Amino acid sequence: MTDELVDIKGRAQAPRRSRLGEFFSSDFFYMFRRSPVAIISFAVVALLVLAALLAPLIAPYDPFNPASLNLMNGFTPPSTPNAFTGDTFLLGTDDQGRDVFSTILYGMRISLFVGFAAVLFAMVLGVLLGLIAGYVGGWIETLIMRIADIQLTFPSILVAMLIFGVAKGFTPVEYRDQMAIWVLIVAIGLSDWVQFARVVRGATLVEKNKEYVQAAKMIGRTGPAIMLKHILPNVLSPVLVIATISLALAIIAEATLSFLGVGAPPTQPSLGTLIRIGQGFLFSGEWWILLFPAATLLALALSVNLLGDWLRDALNPRLR
Template sequence: MADPSLVSRAWNSDMGYSFRTSPVALVSALIALILIVAALFAPLLAPHDPMDVASLSLMDSFKPPVGMPDADWSNILGTDNQGRDVLSAIMYGMRISLVVGVLSTLFAIVVGVGVGLLAGYLGGVSDALLMRIADVQLTFPSILTALLVDGVITAALPGTMREALQIYVIIFAIGISLWPNFARTVRGSTLVERNKDYVMAARVIGVPSWRIMLNHVLPNVIGPVMVIATLGLGQAVIAEATLSFLGVGLPSTQPSLGTLIRFGNDFLFSGQWWVSVFPGIALILMVLAINLLGDWLRDALNPRLR
């Protein structure tokens, strides 16, 4: 349980004041909180279980959402072609999208921060080599990089293992496509920090380089990483949805928001628009809330705007 004094200090800090006086940040945080809670507790909150094939009936397919003729209040947002409740499917799909987005962003942070620290602190050949690798990757759109990595790894896996490992392949592919942004930011901050007096003093008394990087330099360059991580999470969710929409993402047994949009796209112009539109709205709200929180965090951590 959080210490009340710590919560009070955080609430009355500069960032706390910036947060509670920003309507955009408050609304974005509220939307993000609602979506995250709905996703995490989908098995408890969802009115139906879309993963339970035995409970599905084709007789319930294409029920319209509430507000249209022949609507059923037991399916507020209607049903899809298999009779799955769209609202429940969205809640379960958001959970998968968030898991993939968070884990791939964490993977990108670990790789990018590690590479950026090494390049900025060591300098010389190591810096040139690592940054040229990052520059080459940045010449390609991140979604194409993720698509290439996913295709190569999936083709190399045995057929019996592809579906079981697909979620890990997607996390790795998206994470690899995002790490250069973290690496370049951390490298630039590390170049500034490594010449400061506290780093010089640590070198003089014989502190190992790895300890200087982890205990002294890293805490002072982590601020920008928080902002990029927030924005990177939105990019990761969009990348996963794009890959799933293209049919190379998660298998149909693990439907994410992108998979739901792809399924509904086949019926978009035949009158059953809700099968695709409502998952699309959920995806837009999730990414928009995350990006607006990232924009607020960037402004809150910028001393020039205080």
């Protein structure tokens, strides 16, 4: 039996393509492989994410295991044998003798986890509130949009610091270090939901007056079912673009909060925490403790941002 299809007149038709084949022959993939910036950005993001996920296998040392640390290895320059132990480290060590390369891999896991989780939380909250505001309207729409307008008058990093401080104050002292990452995710997510809500509300106002929504109402579909099954799939394209760009902003926000000492705890340092530690030794000559974590954060945030800009152009038919 062949894969060919036969129409009602008995003529052979071309075999159906798989979904993977359709993707590789789509305009989206054609634009991707014609854009060097998108290819390089995607390669950098994929490499860094893969390195973070495989940190326990790639990292030569466990930098957060006190039993594996040797203070005599402290302040060892990159690729230079230590004067006391003779050990060599690719990117050097910090003041506690921790391998900088290993700390970057483990720290990047925290930064990426916080960034992805915060964006997911902000996206779910913003999309839900945007759908409700655009579809229901009335005083509910006014209330949601006025809260969004008020929040936009403050810098998002200040909103995140305020939420983090309030949430941490309600957390019992013995659980603060354990809950710090989750509090940080909630704080960044609550500071970034507004962009999702405003875009989804605008798209919902357009979609709810179209024929397919009116038809769904006529056959008895409920409001939540219409919002989730009919309107939501048609407003996801701009949401995905905002989510990609917001990922870079969330990673930077986490690094900023950790740099200021109100983010990830010392027991679970992120890239921002490593930068804060390295900043204290910059002017004493140990430049590598700051340079390599900062360069990793810059490469990650810049690549995600460039990928989001390209995705915005690729999914916008007006810019083609």
